[in-house]
Amino acid sequence: MMKVSGLDAFYGSSHVLFDVSLEIGDGESVALLGRNGAGKSTTLKSIMGLVGSTSGTVEWRGSGIRGLRPSVIARRGVAYVPEDRRIFPDLTVEQNLRMGRSANPKGALAVEEVLEMLPLLAPLVDRPGGVLSGGEQQALAIGRALIGRPALVLLDEPSEGLAPLIVESLGQVINDLRTQQGISMLLCEQNRDFALALTDRAYVLDGGRIVYSGTTAEIRAQSGDIDRLLGV
Numbered sequence: 001m002m003k004v005s006g007l008d009a010f011y012g013s014s015h016v017l018f019d020v021s022l023e024i025g026d027g028e029s030v031a032l033l034g035r036n037g038a039g040k041s042t043t044l045k046s047i048m049g050l051v052g053s054t055s056g057t058v059e060w061r062g063s064g065i066r067g068l069r070p071s072v073i074a075r076r077g078v079a080y081v082p083e084d085r086r087i088f089p090d091l092t093v094e095q096n097l098r099m100g101r102s103a104n105p106k107g108a109l110a111v112e113e114v115l116e117m118l119p120l121l122a123p124l125v126d127r128p129g130g131v132l133s134g135g136e137q138q139a140l141a142i143g144r145a146l147i148g149r150p151a152l153v154l155l156d157e158p159s160e161g162l163a164p165l166i167v168e169s170l171g172q173v174i175n176d177l178r179t180q181q182g183i184s185m186l187l188c189e190q191n192r193d194f195a196l197a198l199t200d201r202a203y204v205l206d207g208g209r210i211v212y213s214g215t216t217a218e219i220r221a222q223s224g225d226i227d228r229l230l231g232v
Protein backbone atom coordinates (compact mmCIF):
# COMPACT_ATOMS: atom_id res chain seq x y z
CA MET A 1 0.00 0.00 0.00
CA MET A 2 3.07 2.22 0.46
CA LYS A 3 5.76 2.10 -2.17
CA VAL A 4 8.84 4.31 -1.96
CA SER A 5 11.10 4.22 -5.03
CA GLY A 6 14.41 5.94 -5.66
CA LEU A 7 13.95 8.44 -2.85
CA ASP A 8 16.69 11.01 -2.34
CA ALA A 9 16.58 13.68 0.36
CA PHE A 10 18.58 16.80 1.07
CA TYR A 11 18.98 19.27 3.92
CA GLY A 12 20.20 22.33 2.07
CA SER A 13 23.21 21.16 0.09
CA SER A 14 23.68 18.09 2.29
CA HIS A 15 22.59 14.91 0.50
CA VAL A 16 21.26 12.51 3.14
CA LEU A 17 19.18 9.77 1.44
CA PHE A 18 20.33 7.96 -1.69
CA ASP A 19 17.96 5.94 -3.85
CA VAL A 20 15.91 4.56 -0.96
CA SER A 21 13.26 2.07 -2.03
CA LEU A 22 10.93 0.18 0.30
CA GLU A 23 7.44 -1.25 0.39
CA ILE A 24 4.86 -1.81 3.09
CA GLY A 25 1.96 -4.11 2.32
CA ASP A 26 -1.57 -3.90 3.63
CA GLY A 27 -1.54 -4.86 7.32
CA GLU A 28 2.19 -5.45 7.19
CA SER A 29 4.63 -4.37 9.86
CA VAL A 30 8.08 -3.43 8.58
CA ALA A 31 11.25 -2.41 10.45
CA LEU A 32 13.73 0.20 9.29
CA LEU A 33 16.96 -0.46 11.17
CA GLY A 34 20.11 1.61 11.22
CA ARG A 35 22.61 3.24 13.50
CA ASN A 36 22.37 6.84 14.66
CA GLY A 37 22.61 9.15 11.64
CA ALA A 38 21.80 6.39 9.10
CA GLY A 39 18.79 8.31 7.77
CA LYS A 40 15.85 6.59 9.49
CA SER A 41 14.15 9.77 10.70
CA THR A 42 14.80 11.49 7.38
CA THR A 43 13.08 8.59 5.58
CA LEU A 44 9.96 8.93 7.73
CA LYS A 45 9.98 12.72 7.44
CA SER A 46 10.39 12.50 3.68
CA ILE A 47 7.41 10.14 3.38
CA MET A 48 5.39 12.49 5.59
CA GLY A 49 6.25 15.61 3.57
CA LEU A 50 8.40 17.12 6.30
CA VAL A 51 11.65 17.37 4.34
CA GLY A 52 11.76 20.29 1.96
CA SER A 53 13.93 18.80 -0.74
CA THR A 54 13.30 15.25 -2.00
CA SER A 55 13.20 13.43 -5.31
CA GLY A 56 11.89 10.01 -6.29
CA THR A 57 8.46 8.48 -5.84
CA VAL A 58 6.31 7.95 -2.76
CA GLU A 59 3.17 6.08 -3.71
CA TRP A 60 0.37 5.58 -1.25
CA ARG A 61 -2.61 3.43 -2.22
CA GLY A 62 -1.72 3.87 -5.86
CA SER A 63 -1.21 7.63 -6.02
CA GLY A 64 1.87 9.77 -5.67
CA ILE A 65 2.07 11.75 -2.42
CA ARG A 66 5.61 13.14 -2.56
CA GLY A 67 5.48 16.92 -2.35
CA LEU A 68 2.06 17.05 -0.71
CA ARG A 69 1.69 18.89 2.56
CA PRO A 70 1.99 16.84 5.79
CA SER A 71 -1.60 17.66 6.76
CA VAL A 72 -2.85 16.33 3.42
CA ILE A 73 -0.81 13.14 3.76
CA ALA A 74 -2.16 12.69 7.30
CA ARG A 75 -5.72 13.07 6.06
CA ARG A 76 -5.09 10.29 3.55
CA GLY A 77 -4.41 7.90 6.40
CA VAL A 78 -0.68 8.06 7.16
CA ALA A 79 0.20 8.93 10.76
CA TYR A 80 3.61 9.88 12.10
CA VAL A 81 4.88 9.50 15.66
CA PRO A 82 8.03 11.62 15.93
CA GLU A 83 11.13 10.58 17.81
CA ASP A 84 10.75 13.35 20.40
CA ARG A 85 7.06 12.46 21.01
CA ARG A 86 5.96 16.10 21.28
CA ILE A 87 3.51 15.70 24.12
CA PHE A 88 1.92 18.95 25.29
CA PRO A 89 3.02 18.90 28.95
CA ASP A 90 0.30 21.20 30.26
CA LEU A 91 -2.58 19.51 28.45
CA THR A 92 -4.19 16.41 29.94
CA VAL A 93 -3.84 13.01 28.34
CA GLU A 94 -7.37 13.35 26.95
CA GLN A 95 -6.63 16.80 25.51
CA ASN A 96 -3.39 15.51 24.00
CA LEU A 97 -5.32 12.67 22.35
CA ARG A 98 -7.92 15.08 20.97
CA MET A 99 -5.18 17.10 19.28
CA GLY A 100 -4.71 14.12 16.96
CA ARG A 101 -8.29 14.34 15.67
CA SER A 102 -7.27 17.15 13.32
CA ALA A 103 -5.65 14.50 11.10
CA ASN A 104 -9.13 13.18 10.31
CA PRO A 105 -11.80 15.57 11.63
CA LYS A 106 -14.78 13.63 10.29
CA GLY A 107 -13.55 10.08 10.72
CA ALA A 108 -11.57 10.28 13.97
CA LEU A 109 -12.06 7.74 16.73
CA ALA A 110 -13.59 8.70 20.08
CA VAL A 111 -11.14 9.08 22.97
CA GLU A 112 -12.76 5.99 24.58
CA GLU A 113 -11.95 3.90 21.52
CA VAL A 114 -8.29 4.88 21.71
CA LEU A 115 -8.26 4.01 25.42
CA GLU A 116 -9.57 0.54 24.56
CA MET A 117 -6.62 0.12 22.20
CA LEU A 118 -4.15 1.53 24.76
CA PRO A 119 -5.60 0.49 28.14
CA LEU A 120 -2.54 1.71 30.05
CA LEU A 121 -3.64 5.29 29.30
CA ALA A 122 -7.16 4.85 30.72
CA PRO A 123 -6.29 5.62 34.36
CA LEU A 124 -4.25 8.64 33.25
CA VAL A 125 -6.79 10.57 31.15
CA ASP A 126 -6.97 13.57 33.47
CA ARG A 127 -3.23 13.81 34.19
CA PRO A 128 -1.13 16.46 32.49
CA GLY A 129 1.03 14.95 29.76
CA GLY A 130 4.16 16.36 31.39
CA VAL A 131 3.91 14.14 34.48
CA LEU A 132 3.75 10.85 32.56
CA SER A 133 6.70 8.45 32.45
CA GLY A 134 8.65 8.07 29.23
CA GLY A 135 6.79 4.88 28.32
CA GLU A 136 3.41 6.45 29.04
CA GLN A 137 4.33 9.47 26.92
CA GLN A 138 5.28 7.15 24.08
CA ALA A 139 1.91 5.37 24.38
CA LEU A 140 0.21 8.78 24.38
CA ALA A 141 2.08 9.84 21.25
CA ILE A 142 0.94 6.59 19.59
CA GLY A 143 -2.63 7.18 20.78
CA ARG A 144 -2.61 10.67 19.33
CA ALA A 145 -1.69 9.12 15.98
CA LEU A 146 -4.28 6.35 16.25
CA ILE A 147 -7.19 8.67 17.01
CA GLY A 148 -7.09 9.82 13.37
CA ARG A 149 -7.82 6.21 12.31
CA PRO A 150 -4.69 5.83 10.16
CA ALA A 151 -4.06 2.86 7.87
CA LEU A 152 -0.28 3.23 8.24
CA VAL A 153 1.67 4.45 11.26
CA LEU A 154 5.27 5.65 10.94
CA LEU A 155 6.93 5.12 14.32
CA ASP A 156 10.29 6.78 14.97
CA GLU A 157 12.37 4.94 17.59
CA PRO A 158 9.61 4.34 20.13
CA SER A 159 11.94 2.43 22.47
CA GLU A 160 14.55 5.20 22.64
CA GLY A 161 15.47 6.32 26.12
CA LEU A 162 13.15 3.85 27.85
CA ALA A 163 14.14 1.38 30.57
CA PRO A 164 14.19 -2.31 29.51
CA LEU A 165 11.01 -3.24 31.41
CA ILE A 166 9.15 -0.33 29.87
CA VAL A 167 10.42 -1.27 26.43
CA GLU A 168 8.98 -4.72 26.97
CA SER A 169 5.51 -3.43 27.86
CA LEU A 170 5.62 -0.93 24.99
CA GLY A 171 6.41 -3.87 22.73
CA GLN A 172 3.23 -5.57 23.90
CA VAL A 173 1.23 -2.43 23.17
CA ILE A 174 2.63 -2.21 19.64
CA ASN A 175 2.17 -5.93 19.07
CA ASP A 176 -1.51 -5.69 20.07
CA LEU A 177 -2.05 -2.88 17.59
CA ARG A 178 -0.52 -4.93 14.89
CA THR A 179 -2.32 -8.20 15.59
CA GLN A 180 -5.71 -6.83 16.68
CA GLN A 181 -6.18 -3.65 14.68
CA GLY A 182 -4.57 -4.64 11.39
CA ILE A 183 -2.75 -1.31 11.17
CA SER A 184 0.34 -1.25 8.94
CA MET A 185 3.53 0.02 10.52
CA LEU A 186 6.94 1.26 9.55
CA LEU A 187 9.02 1.03 12.71
CA CYS A 188 12.40 2.81 12.83
CA GLU A 189 14.75 1.43 15.45
CA GLN A 190 18.35 1.07 16.51
CA ASN A 191 17.12 -1.64 18.89
CA ARG A 192 17.27 -4.67 16.62
CA ASP A 193 15.65 -7.24 18.91
CA PHE A 194 12.77 -4.95 19.82
CA ALA A 195 12.07 -4.17 16.17
CA LEU A 196 12.42 -7.72 14.86
CA ALA A 197 9.99 -9.04 17.47
CA LEU A 198 7.32 -6.68 16.13
CA THR A 199 7.76 -6.88 12.38
CA ASP A 200 7.46 -9.24 9.43
CA ARG A 201 10.27 -7.79 7.33
CA ALA A 202 13.10 -5.34 7.79
CA TYR A 203 15.31 -2.97 5.84
CA VAL A 204 18.70 -1.81 7.05
CA LEU A 205 19.87 1.72 6.30
CA ASP A 206 23.50 2.75 6.41
CA GLY A 207 24.86 6.10 5.27
CA GLY A 208 21.48 6.98 3.75
CA ARG A 209 21.31 3.83 1.61
CA ILE A 210 19.33 0.62 2.00
CA VAL A 211 22.08 -1.96 2.40
CA TYR A 212 20.00 -4.97 3.38
CA SER A 213 16.45 -6.18 3.30
CA GLY A 214 14.83 -9.43 4.23
CA THR A 215 12.30 -11.17 6.40
CA THR A 216 12.84 -10.89 10.13
CA ALA A 217 13.95 -14.54 10.14
CA GLU A 218 16.55 -13.83 7.45
CA ILE A 219 17.79 -10.80 9.34
CA ARG A 220 18.09 -12.80 12.55
CA ALA A 221 20.16 -15.40 10.71
CA GLN A 222 22.52 -12.61 9.60
CA SER A 223 22.68 -10.98 13.02
CA GLY A 224 26.50 -10.65 12.97
CA ASP A 225 26.49 -8.59 9.77
CA ILE A 226 23.46 -6.63 10.88
CA ASP A 227 25.00 -5.80 14.24
CA ARG A 228 28.06 -4.47 12.48
CA LEU A 229 25.82 -2.22 10.38
CA LEU A 230 23.97 -1.09 13.49
CA GLY A 231 27.25 -0.37 15.26
CA VAL A 232 26.48 -2.59 18.24
Ligand SMILES: Nc1ncnc2c1ncn2[C@@H]1O[C@H](COP(=O)(O)OP(=O)(O)O)[C@@H](O)[C@H]1O
Pocket (backbone or CB within 6 Å): 011, 014, 016, 034, 035, 036, 037, 038, 039, 040, 041, 042, 043
Ligand atom coordinates in the same frame (compact mmCIF):
# COMPACT_ATOMS: atom_id res chain seq x y z
N1 LIG B 1 17.68 19.16 9.96
C1 LIG B 1 18.84 18.67 9.50
N2 LIG B 1 19.73 19.47 8.85
C2 LIG B 1 20.89 18.96 8.38
N3 LIG B 1 21.27 17.68 8.51
C3 LIG B 1 20.44 16.85 9.15
C4 LIG B 1 19.19 17.29 9.67
N4 LIG B 1 18.58 16.24 10.24
C5 LIG B 1 19.40 15.18 10.09
N5 LIG B 1 20.51 15.54 9.43
C6 LIG B 1 21.63 14.65 9.03
O1 LIG B 1 21.09 13.66 8.17
C7 LIG B 1 21.67 12.38 8.45
C8 LIG B 1 20.56 11.39 8.76
O2 LIG B 1 19.93 11.78 9.97
P1 LIG B 1 18.64 11.06 10.54
O3 LIG B 1 17.68 10.83 9.45
O4 LIG B 1 18.18 11.86 11.71
O5 LIG B 1 19.24 9.65 11.00
P2 LIG B 1 18.68 8.61 12.05
O6 LIG B 1 17.25 8.91 12.32
O7 LIG B 1 18.90 7.26 11.41
O8 LIG B 1 19.52 8.75 13.29
C9 LIG B 1 22.67 12.61 9.56
O9 LIG B 1 23.92 12.76 9.00
C10 LIG B 1 22.19 13.89 10.21
O10 LIG B 1 23.27 14.57 10.77
Ligand SMILES: [Mg+2]
Pocket (backbone or CB within 6 Å): 040, 041, 042, 083, 156, 157
Ligand atom coordinates in the same frame (compact mmCIF):
# COMPACT_ATOMS: atom_id res chain seq x y z
MG1 LIG C 1 16.32 9.32 14.04
